[in-house]
Amino acid sequence: xxxxxxxxxxxxxxxxxxxxxxxxxxxxxxxxxxxxxxxxxxxxxxxxxxxxxxxxxxxxxxxxxxxxxxxxxxxxxxxxxxxxxxxxxxxxxxxxxxxxxxxxxxxxxxxxxxxxxxxxxxxxxxxxxxxxxxxxxxxxxxxxxxxxxxxxxxxxxxxxxxxxxxxxxxxxxxxxxxxxxxxxxxxxxxxxxxxxxxxxxxxxxxxxxxxxxxxxxxxxxxxxxxxxxxxxxxxxxxxxxxxxxxxxxxxxx
DNA sequence: ATGCCTAACCCCGTTAGA
Numbered sequence: 075x076x077x078x079x080x081x082x083x084x085x086x087x088x089x090x091x092x093x094x095x096x097x098x099x100x101x102x103x104x105x106x107x108x109x110x111x112x113x114x115x116x117x118x119x120x121x122x123x124x125x126x127x128x129x130x131x132x133x134x135x136x137x138x139x140x141x142x143x144x145x146x147x148x149x150x151x152x153x154x155x156x157x158x159x160x161x162x163x164x165x166x167x168x169x170x171x172x173x174x175x176x177x178x179x180x181x182x183x184x185x186x187x188x189x190x191x192x193x194x195x196x197x198x199x200x201x202x203x204x205x206x207x208x209x210x211x212x213x214x215x216x217x218x219x220x221x222x223x224x225x226x227x228x229x230x231x232x233x234x235x236x237x238x239x240x241x242x243x244x245x246x247x248x249x250x251x252x253x254x255x256x257x258x259x260x261x262x263x264x265x266x267x268x269x270x271x272x273x274x275x276x277x278x279x280x281x282x283x284x285x286x287x288x289x290x291x292x293x294x295x296x297x298x299x300x301x302x303x304x305x306x307x308x309x310x311x312x313x314x315x316x317x318x319x320x321x322x323x324x325x326x327x
Numbered sequence: 328a329t330g331c332c333t334a335a336c337c338c339c340g341t342t343a344g345a
Contacts, residue, residue, distance in 0.1 A: 083344080084334055108344085110335065135335055136343075180345055183329075220345075237329095239345060275345070276332035287345080319333080319344080 075169070075327055079105040079216035079290055080311075081177070081273075081320035085140070086110070088318055089117050095311050095322065096124065102144045103168060104322075107177035107218045109138030109161075116140065133161035139177050139217070145169050154198050162195070165202075171298065172206060172213035178220045181238030189238055192220070196247045200254070203293075207254050212297035214327075215256075218320065219291050221248045223258070226268040227288035239289060257299040259292040259325045263306070272307050273320045281312060290323045301327040 078101045082088040085106065096104060104126075109116065113132040121128055126142040131152045138161045141147060150172070151165040162177040176199065181192030206213050222240045225231040234240040252258065264270060271286025280286065294302060304326040312321040 087334065180343085182343095182345065222345095234345090237345075273345070278331055280332095289345080316333090 075103070076101045076324055077103040077105075077173075077214070077216065077292075077327070078308075078322045078324040079107070079175070079218070079292065080322040081107040081218040081290060081318060083108050083318040083320065084110040085116055085138075087316070089120065091311055091314055091317065093120055093124070095308075096126075096142070099308070099324070101322075101324065103173070104142045105164075105173075105175035105216045106140045106142070107138075107162075107175070109133075109140055110135060111138060129164060129166060131161045131164050133159075137161045137177055139164050139175050141166060141168075141173070141175055143168050154202060155195055158195075163199075172211050174203075174213065174215040174217075176215060176217035176219065178218065180220045181244070184236070184238050184241070192238060193243055193247070196251075200247065200251050203251060203256065204254050207256075207295060211295070213295045214259075214292060214298050214325070216290075216292040216323070216325075218289060219248070220289055221245075221291075222287045222289055223248050223291075226266070227271070229269070229271070229285040229287065234287070239287065251293065255296060256293040257296070257302075259294055259299075259302055259305040260288070260307070260323065262294075262299065262302055263304060270307055272323055274312060276319055281317075290320055292323060292325050294325075298327060303327060
């Protein structure tokens with residue numbers, strides 16, 4: 075089973091890319107982030123024509139997450155912060171596995187209210203993951219975490235120092251999340267590889283110079299980690315005309 | 328130097344992204 079996560083940066087603008095990529099790769103389940111639109115504007119019929127089930131948590135203009143799945147989806151929840159106005163979370167069950175799709179807050183600028191929102195949001199997420207772990211529920215979580223875990227996940231650690239994605243509190247959150255007992259799928263397969271990124275800025279020739287960061291991740295509970303066969307980042311769609319600034323990460327279990 | 332790009336919304340310049 076191939077499961078992928080892709081911050082599409084507007085499903086309206088990226089519809090053709092997403093459908094072509096699904097056709098090319100025969101991905102079974104796709105987590106999408108940054109739909110930038112409400113459910114009514116999601117191109118449902120294009121996915122349904124390809125026999126995908128859909129669960130959409132949309133919002134006007136900003137955020138928005140969705141799951142397309144070849145298998146039926148049972149929705150458990152669509153919010154992690156009670157009363158959150160931002161559509162960033164989906165907790166579902168597919169094929170007997172709990173699957174969580176997240177678009178974690180960016181948090182910049184760090185002297186604005188956006189930064190405490192990021193920390194609080196991600197802490198709530200950690201409580202939830204910890205609760206699933208304690209109940210021994212096999213699960214995986216994928217998405218745009220907006221955290222650069224280590225220096226090797228960043229083209230220029232010095233340039234990113236202090237950014238909301240690359241500072242002590244964010245590293246603490248990442249470490250706490252992993253210390254629940256979860257496994258970074260990418261690092262299970264590629265433990266030491268550097269220069270492997272999932273995001274490249276549109277500006278300043280970041281993509282052609284491979285000046286990227288790794289911020290899109292899958293974390294696996296031990297039961298799912300045992301079943302991991304592969305994890306890779308597919309850079310192909312980042313090179314397409316009018317690309318998203320993110321590219322998909324894929325796990326096979 | 329929060330900048331050199333992209334997308335949404337519509338006050339077609341401002342906000343947000345990372």
